[in-house]
Amino acid sequence: MPSDHRLHPSSVLFALAGSLKSFLLPAVVLMWTSGRSAPESPDPGGWGPAGWMNRWMPGDFEIANWQFWALLFLIPSTLAALARYFSFRMRYEGTELVIKSGILFRNERHVPYARIQNLDAVRNVAHRLLGVAEVRVETGGGQTPEATISVLHETIFEEMRRRVFAGRDVQQAIEPGSDAAEISPQTSRTLLHLPVRELLLNGVLDNRGMVVIATAYGVLWEAGLFQSFWEQLTNGSYTPGLLRETVRTVASGNVPSFGRIAVLLIGIGGLLVLVRALSMVWSLLRLHEFRLTRVGDDLRTEYGLLTRVTTTVPLKRIQSLTVKEAPLQRLVDRMSVRVETAGGHGSPHDGQPKQPREMLAPIIRKSAVPALVQEVLPGFTLDGLNWRPLHPRAFRRAVKPFIIVSLVSALPFVFWFGWAGLLTLLLTLPWLVTLAWTHVHHTRWALRQGSGHAAAEDALVMRSGWLWREITVVPIAKIQAVGRVESPFDRRAAMAGVRVDTAGSASPMHRINIPYLARETASALYERLASQTAQTAFRW
């Protein structure tokens, strides 16, 4: 067939690199560290298969027998990669994408365009050097992408994206091999573009530096370089328990030496600055040239300097929208906006911790949020909502578990220090009570009537949080199931909770779950949601 596509030849290399990465990295680290701890190998490449391999190895790079066997395990994955490369065929039919693979066990998968939730492409540095992309096709079912195609030539991916989304919209057969120009190029409009300044700001606010630090720390620790690193940095005044020592000195009523305090303070201050700086670097690399565009009825995001990620989300596939505002963001009038789709949630095993919710705007000016929300959920505005609070007695109930927790946590102190241990309550109780109070007083819900008469435009909105504020919008038409829950405590207080299930809310997220409502309110809300949901048709 003329429109049959194959994988890019480099896919074999990428598959190999993938298995090498997941498998040889620990091996190399082990090799290195074991070499450090036992420099004198008992039997440097004497007997066994590693013996002859070591003769070929340059310098003092020794491999042990088990490492040789480990290398052997790469052979099956190489064969698998080759088989995949030679057997893979992809073609476009009228309404579906057909993917064939396998030599012994042949598999032919038909993915209707109409079922494709989103189409993502990931390009890391190596991918981009070779002009290829790893493509993920996600449909509604399951936790993993329906098909991960690694790797396709970029032009093929572009064509695939065009055909998939054109085929979905037109819903009629596109003749295989027909001129691509027939598909009208859709207008594309930039909704958000993040300049370097915003990215740096995002880095400061987002604080991903800890992630970088933790990784670096782990590597240094693993390599045993930590001690010497610190010693060099602090010019010898560092000793392994500096902090512990200092605390002990203070506890025993002595004043620690000035030098020691200085080192500690500089260390802590430097660490904080370093974390933010690294976070800024992370943000610059990860979100480089972040651009959110609307192409026809799809939202497309593109970002990344080293690994370039492209995601395409059809607007009608959006299951919920969340606007988040962290305390630092509030200071500079910024927010972040995410949506959730029903697509796969990314598989943790492929190394890339994919965002379960599509990031529409990692950072956006507060004033620009309404326009973006309008774009995603037409006819919907966040202001003018009739926010309803929880039950007036909700705080009294919410605070009880917190009081119990603080009492229980004080028990060991009472055991050690006698009744003086109860003083810890002074510390924990106000904090926990505040927590309960903010939880109850900042959790609000609202039912939004759409501009039209159809229930399809209505939405259930919940907001929560005092410092970290989140607002989640779930259109009624996207609700899968409605539940009313009543615990024994709820029953005693004549209360109940309402929760709503949507597709794709598997991740620990801001899910709509309204606790502590008066029983009548909960029942009315439940009835209303149930009947309205039943009236609307769910379209993926």
Place this chain on the structure above:
Amino acid sequence: MDSGTDDAIADGVSRQVDPRWISVQRIHGAIFTGVLTIGSFVGMMVVWVASGILFLGLLLMPIWLALIGLLAWHTQRWPAIAFRHTWYRVDDAGLELLNGVYWRTITNVPRSRIQHTDVSQGPLERRHGLGTLVVYTAGTQHSQVKLYGLEFSIAQRIRTHLLPRDHGDAV
């Protein structure tokens, strides 16, 4: 709205599941208790013999007996209580389920959200002519909603009723 076949099922009246479900659950409970009794008895004997303390058996045995007795009592008693708190309602709009004795939940699954349905039957259920209706949605917390202890024919009728009939609902 003409929803076709089985309107006797889809009348919007709350119903309890089949009372035979209680005896099925009791048999399940008895099997569970039996297995646990044997297992814990062997475990206790091993501890007793290994410790070499004669006295320990006198201490352990009553506790063990009490716990097993409690379990046996609970597994025979609980099904009837749970049965009283399990209701379902089928109407044109969909399926509604009430369950839970202490933590009570009402779950509503609209018909237009149902992806597919199963009616399953274990060996004990088959002997009692019962079946379990499983309704799948695209959701996550409630991606599977199970209704246990229906008479097999009723489970099948509900399934037939819930099958998506209106075109365009599913796409």
